Each structure stands twice: as C-alpha cells, then as structure tokens.
Amino acid sequence: MAYGNMFQLLLERVSDDAGWVLQLVHDTRGARLQEMKAELTRANIDQVPARLAELEALGLVVCVDDVWKTTWTGAGVSNWRTQLHCAEEGQAVAEPREGENGHQPGPECSQYRAALFAPGYCWCCRPWKDHSSEAIRAAERLLKR
Numbered sequence: 001m002a003y004g005n006m007f008q009l010l011l012e013r014v015s016d017d018a019g020w021v022l023q024l025v026h027d028t029r030g031a032r033l034q035e036m037k038a039e040l041t042r043a044n045i046d047q048v049p050a051r052l053a054e055l056e057a058l059g060l061v062v063c064v065d066d067v068w069k070t071t072w073t074g075a076g077v078s079n080w081r082t083q084l085h086c087a088e089e090g091q092a093v094a095e096p097r098e099g100e101n102g103h104q105p106g107p108e109c110s111q112y113r114a115a116l117f118a119p120g121y122c123w124c125c126r127p128w129k130d131h132s133s134e135a136i137r138a139a140e141r142l143l144k145r
C-alpha cells in the first residue's frame with residue numbers, strides 16, 4: 001500500500017458514489033437529504049440514503065436533527081480523497097499526521113506538508129509561512145541570490 005494513513009484505510013472501504021456524497025456533506029458543512037439529493041442527481045448519483053448509511057456505518061458522517069455532517073474522521077477521509085484527486089500523476093502526496101484531518105487545527109507543526117485541497121495550507125491547517133522549516137528555507141533562498 002502506498003499510503004499508510006488511517007484515512008486511506010477507510011477510503012478503500014468507501015464506494016465511488018459514497019465518496020462524492022461524503023465530499024458534498026463535507027463541503028456544505030452540514031446538509032439535509034433533500035438539499036443533497038438535487039445536487040447529487042445532477043451528478044448522476046442516486047440511492048443517496050443508502051450511501052449515507054454506508055458512510056454512517058464507517059463512522060464518517062452523523063445525522064443530527066435531519067442535518068448530515070462529517071465526523072472528525074469523515075472530514076479527514078474527504079480531505080484525503082480530495083488530496084489524491086488533486087495530485088498529479090507521479091506526484092508525491094503529503095500525508096496527514098496523527099491528530100490532523102486538514103479541517104481542524106492539528107498539533108504544533110514545523111514541517112510544512114502541502115494540503116492540495118487547501119492550497120497554501122498544511123495538513124495542520126496553518127499557512128506555509130507559519131512553519132519554521134519554510135521560514136528557514138525562504139531565508140536560504142534570499143542569501144543565495
């Protein structure tokens with residue numbers, strides 16, 4: 001397996017259609033079934049309740065007062081899925097570390113790992129310039145001129 005992270009293990013158990021449903025739930029930050037159905041019908045994805053049940057069984061989404069939301073893990077799987085979609089052929093893809101889902105700020109971080117789903121940001125949710133490793137690299141570039 002190319003990527004040893006937890007989100008990859010879960011993503012392998014999510015069908016293609018359910019992956020799109022997960023992305024929509026994540027992008028909307030909470031949506032009702034009817035709102036999602038219209039959007040997903042346009043994308044030729046049906047059986048939305050079954051897809052949501054599939055995602056719920058994996059612990060990736062929850063339904064509270066008729067509103068579907070991603071769990072912490074679900075947000076991470078959606079971001080990891082987008083990370084893989086955005087990567088170019090053969091490009092090395094930065095992985096999240098423990099405690100990071102790319103959505104809520106993670107533990108302290110000094111090593112920038114590009115989040116392709118949020119350009120300019122790291123998996124820890126901080127911009128690249130807030131990473132000491134990047135500040136040093138930028139300084140080195142200036143000195144070499």
Ligand SMILES: [Zn+2]
Binds near residue numbers: 111113122123125131
């Ligand atoms: Zn970081």
